[in-house]
Amino acid sequence: MARTPPHLITIILLTAFSPLSLNMFLPSLGHIAEDLQTDYALVSVAIAGYLATTAVIQLIAGPLADRFGRRPVLLVALVIFCISSFVCAMAENIWVFLFFRMLQGSITAGYTLSMAIVRDTHPPQQAAGLIGYISMCMAIAPMLGPVFGGLLDTAFGWRSNFYLYATCGVLILALCWVDLGETRPERQESDQPMTRAILALIQDPRFCAYAVCSTFTVGAFYIFLAGAPLVATTSFGVTTAELGFLIGSITVGFSAGGFLAGKFSSRISLPAMMLIGRLTACTGLSIGLLVFLVGGSSPFAFFAGTIFVGIGNGITMPGSNTGAMSVRPDLAGSAAGLVGALALAGGAALTSLAGIAVGTGDQPVTVLALMLASSAVGLAAAFAALLLERSAGTGPQASH
Known part of the structure; x- marks a missing residue:
């Protein structure tokens, strides 16, 4: 074709x-x-x-x-x-x-x-x-x-x-x-029904590792959206005008991470790029959380930590999404749809959890801890993807 x-x-x-x-x-x-x-x-x-x-x-x-x-x-x-x-x-x-x-x-x-x-x-x-x-x-x-x-x-x-x-x-x-011309590659197998294509993907451990990484990477962002506005207004007393800029900071970080992913993706493997992104997010959140646990309290400490989530997500997502689509190139469309659906479902669940949790206890600490937990699950999944690709003897970067 x-x-x-x-x-x-x-x-x-x-x-x-x-x-x-x-x-x-x-x-x-x-x-x-x-x-x-x-x-x-x-x-x-x-x-x-x-x-x-x-x-x-x-x-x-x-x-x-x-x-x-x-x-x-x-x-x-x-x-x-x-x-x-x-x-x-x-x-x-x-x-x-x-x-x-x-x-x-x-x-x-x-x-x-x-x-x-x-x-x-x-x-x-x-x-x-x-x-x-x-x-x-x-x-x-x-x-x-x-x-x-x-x-x-x-x-x-x-x-x-x-x-x-x-x-x-x-x-x-x-x-x-x-x-837009047709880009679907020639199929090597007979066309599969939707349910069989999805089952073929979720039965592959490598796809699951990439999909879990994407889901919990996006999940940290959804937790931020659910909790950050309340934290900013009740804990820090910022104005609504200031709130818009502070919430937008994580998106600016995401753009920066996307630029870094685009610039350096040709030099490192997809799982390694995912690990770098997850470590970036976890490091920033850990530092921010530590500041609050030792008694510090400022919007700068909170949003400086969450900016690293944006940067880390921008680095991680291109690798995890591409990796998921590369496990079975003949099912790239199914993989993209399934990863997107899982990210939305996971985001909805984590948003609900954050909304409940933020209502009790120390709000900045709760939001940062939940974001760190979600990012840490993504880090574990990225590490699993790296191990699975090595055990398979070839990374997704080898197939076209």
Whole structure:
């Protein structure tokens, strides 16, 4: 099969638009509830339900892309997103809005399959480097999305966010139609049903090591999102304006880590890169935790420690995601979808745990300890991946 990889800008747009679809409209939640004459709790299902839906979509999109190809699955997903965005913009009923908001989750196929496309068209270590640079760029989207969405809501109302979603979706669809050729490699085996493909992956210890590392690496970030705002306001008394900058610091760290991963991935193995990232995160958190345990208490000590989580995650994730997709290159789409779904499920569980734990005891210590525990599990999984690759006699970097 001829490989016609898309240009880098296409991959970046596909990956960056997924977090924008989650958070750009967040400042409008109150106005949506008021306009559709419902309560805020029901409107917030547009977030929690969306996350659950995207986990399912990733599980489905990956195997479908392995079976039918990256291009058709992506194009269908984008069409669904465009239609759903337009209906959300026109909705006069909360149930219509929520139903099509869930269908908007189809855009996450753009992120999942972009990772598979990068793996299809590059050897593992080159793929990890490229994913690192892509991650560096896409980290900007979650920082700017709510700001831009809030400005749109103020100027034109909440529906303008969804009209913009639909417009951007059409533009990205047109770009993919022109630029995105099929990259799925020739299958060496007969096409497998989705359940058999997933079983083949989870029965491989190497895939499990990479997937666990990714899940708990992302989990530390979700714990931060759940606990850091409360810690900053109640323990340190920072203003809401300052809070935005402090929370954004971990994303800046992630961009820096992605840059480092892109720069040095060609020189070190994927498991080694994962270990470096996990050690970076654990070291920063350990120092921050120690400061609080000996009696120190300052927002600088807290957020300086969590910045290292962002840096470590940016270094780790390209290696763990690429490693998971490289265990079975013929199932790269399934692997990308399964890792993404596990990260969302793990993130939801750890967010709930953090929300409960932060309500009791010393809040900064609790958040840092939970983040350290999650990062430590990721470190153990990275070490397991290194041992498994060595025992297999070849790392994932050897296969294309």
